[in-house]
Amino acid sequence: MGNCSNEHRGTSFSASAASLSNPLICSSINTFFFLDKYIFSQVIQDQLNKKVLDSLAEFIKKHGLGCSSDNWRQRAREIPTAALMLGVNVPDHAMTFRSLCNLLQDSVTPFVVSVHAKECAGTFERDPVLVINLTLVCQATLTIRIIGLLQKCTQVFPQRTESLTNSDLPQSLPVVVIFKDFEAFNSQVLQDFILICSRYTQELPFIFIFGIATSPSAIQHRLPHSVSSLLCIEVFHSLSCTQHLASVFDKLILNSQFPFKLSSRVIQVLVGIFLYHDFSVQNFVKGLQFSMLEHFKSQPLSMLCCQKQEALLSAKTLSKKNVERIRHLPSFMRYVETQEPQEQVQLLTNDEHVKEVCQQLLKNLHKYHKNYYPILQCLHSLTSSLPKFPLGKHIRELHVSCIEKNLWETEEYDSALQLLRILAKDELVAALRKCAEILKSTKILQNVLQQLEDFIGRLEALEGKSETTLLEKESRRTKRMNPYEVLRSQVIEFIDSLVREYLTPAELQPLNEVCYYSSSGVLRQRLNVTPRTSIQAALSHPFYYFLKTDAGTISSAAPDLCIVYKLHLECGRLINLYDWLEAFVTVMSAAEDQDTNSEDARFIQAVSEMEFLGFIKSTKQKTDHVARLTWGGC
């Protein structure tokens, strides 16, 4: 696995270096940077957690400024604490905390300190770090009275303490301490810190924010009752990571404005990494960025992957080489085959004609995308309320199956339509109304909207007619459908026709290779690496890297480490070093005119390299043996 990627990297680097001189490719680099910026801005300005952050700021305002009137002693000893539940997607937390810090510093108090468990491993390191942080913060203004904590840092800043403790302003701003990863903190350190802070909380209003990845009961597991009774804890829930992913998906993938697209397999790889491994939206976005990088690097025609006007412009000025490339695209070849023979000749010989057709095809592609997403959303809103979710709970699942194959040929689609056919009237009307809303907001497909509203009107006009149970019974007996059922089947047929018209697989669209990135294998190799497999492949097939043919047997031409590795595969759990050496010498002596003196040293070196790579370790059971750390033979 590792070896082919290496080779790939070598060729593509030289290719990209050559293509930099090409002005057209340069424009695609510009597009790439533009898109990359777009992704960045979309994710950063993401206001998803805004609600939680605002309520947190509200909490801090309430406790920091309002509690001075509360002169009840026990309450004053309690430190207001917000437990911010963030979920286990730890890579995403940094961004949330950054925006929280900014929000608090802008709107509530300048005294915000955020600490990371790594920075405070033991009591000794912990306190000075925080104290210094606080004093640095305090240098900005002298409105705060830090009495106790600054007593401790007088050794560090003796003269500053004086000025601080003497400035006695009655109204003091709260000091917010953010514990970014609560679970990772040493609990003894945390307890001491809380004890100290609660001693001074009357002079200096502390407020804690615990960033908790697991569950709020982690607080109780970590702190004894005597300490947790000093806290006044309120729980805040941030948005779950799947909701977060859904919104990013809406913005970046289910968006016709964003020209770069992912094929179904690539989406599956990225979503798979998200769901199976890390729950991290950041990593998902990075995967998206990476696939964009790969696309623009490996597909020269990606210069057509931009906004419609620019794409048409660059299609006009296609170079001869690129026209040839277009002719070789599978989707274009399929398109050519469907044309008249005369047109086929034109397409294969006349460059200018190809350019014109290409413009038309690009227009079609953009139109396809424009129509695709609203209809997809409509279908999703219709089917997402069905029992057992035959077409998937999330819109991304529906999207994947739509661009992969003809949706209407799948069993799931059939069962979904079956379920739609037995919907009650009010449910159907509500669902259709939702669809109409979606179409209204997009302002395209006006005729479809017209028809939908027509259907809704007719359904509502049925009011009262289908209510009579007697009629229904009769109709059931005679197998004649009542007017509602007739209308319902018409609606379903209409929806079916929409699906067949607009939700065709992307792979069937001519020139889809321009926008769609589809090499999921590369992506999986790069994003979901298997270090051990690569090491083992390198050790057992070293010739792949040296670009020589592999004989399959153990040959002395291979590096020492590879020989030692192959020999050790033949052993059991414990390896006798002497036997190993003997085998090694035998392999080496098979080659002619080698100097035999250095073999011992080479063997020892190879064995220590094996130990370094983690394949063997020394054992106390037998002194002249080493233990294997991997299992399985050759």
Place this chain on the structure above:
Amino acid sequence: MKIHICLTGIKTIILDCNNISQYSVFLINSALMNRRDIMSAVNPDQYSYPSVFIYGHRATGKSHVVLSIMKDLELPHASVDCVECVSSGLLFHQVLSAFFGPDAAALLPRCPSLSDFVRLYKQMSSNSPATQTRYIILDRAERMRDMDFSLLPALLRLQELVNDNVTVILLSEIVWEKFRPNTGCFEPLLFHFPDYSKGKSLVQILSWDHHPSYTPELYASYINILLGVFFSVCRDLRELRHLAVLNFSKFCEPLEKGEAKESDIHKLWKNIEPHLQRAMQTVYLREVSSVQWEQQQMDEKEATTLRVLSAHAHIELPYYSKFLLIAAYLASFNPARTDRRFFLKSHGKIRKTNFLKKHEKTSNHLLGPKPFPLDRLMAIFYSVVDSRVAPTASVFSQISSLVTLQLLSQVGHDDQLDSPKYKCSVSLDFILAISRCVCVCVRLLDLLALSLVIQSQVVRQERSLFTAVSNLHLL
């Protein structure tokens, strides 16, 4: 005569301060009466006893009594909380700056040793000799044991070392026997603060902060009801006061509405008792913050709206993390010998009679999780997951992130690179909840059920485990 002066001093405190520890002052007062020699500790003119050790449970008024004596008699003292002193230097610094001002403290070198402190103290006290005894009060003195081993014996006879009229008062929650160093040391005067008794002292103290708009008798009866509920779980005065204030408005509700009179103690009791029981399960354990509790009382919506901390026990985990956790649980609670039987499709026949050794028959849940190597975890993981999983870097990084989330814990510090060992630190219920939402494959359910049956051989465990097993079969 001097004793008399001091006693009057204490009496003035009793008259002056309107606070909880009046009763404690009574206590110390009577103790002082009995042991007149201690009074020399509060005797300003003569050299006093070098060190005093005061111990008693949490919230028995140790620091409060000592500090209010100091404050009211205006004695020179330095009060240091040992939690704050991460190094002995901080302690020296606080003592010096309290006695001789911050300039003196600034003379301490950067990492002061005990002899630096003694030298500086001597120098300073020769400049300004003590007219009265100086007191050094060390709160939470049990922390001193973690500091430099010579610090405690030296402080106990600081008077001799610095040749000044100084007394060190140690306050601690544990007994002196736990302090005494191996090499022996100067024995301080021991002083015990007993717990408050239920009948008299607690009611008396708690009744002090009665509400001005109600009679003290009503408040006293309220306190009696409160103690009836909480005394079995909590004797911490501070906590009890907190609870008393929190729930008093609820107690008075019928009075305000005019549904009951102050004499209807029974009716009031009926009203408040279930409320207090709920408070014991929530506020007392800090499942609900006191602010939320008060808000809830105002809103008058009952416990249904209350979002308690432990209600959110469910944790969303990535798919493979769930399986890793299940595998870790199985590895931790099943003996390694049984792995072959559970996880291999064609395991060899095992004779039933002595399949399990005798010591393995006790429930593993009573013995706690056992450490297991990474290899075993991965082997079980591969056999538990229904699809083929490549050993990717992200699978391994999930293990370490489980360790940071404290769902697994790493055992031992040698051999971290080659074969690290882990323990599973989550409960059976947690694993069952996870496997319920993950389990599509019936085999895994069987595995869990089987391993549970083997483990459920101790009567105490049986019921919960069998319900768990039946739950699994229902799935």
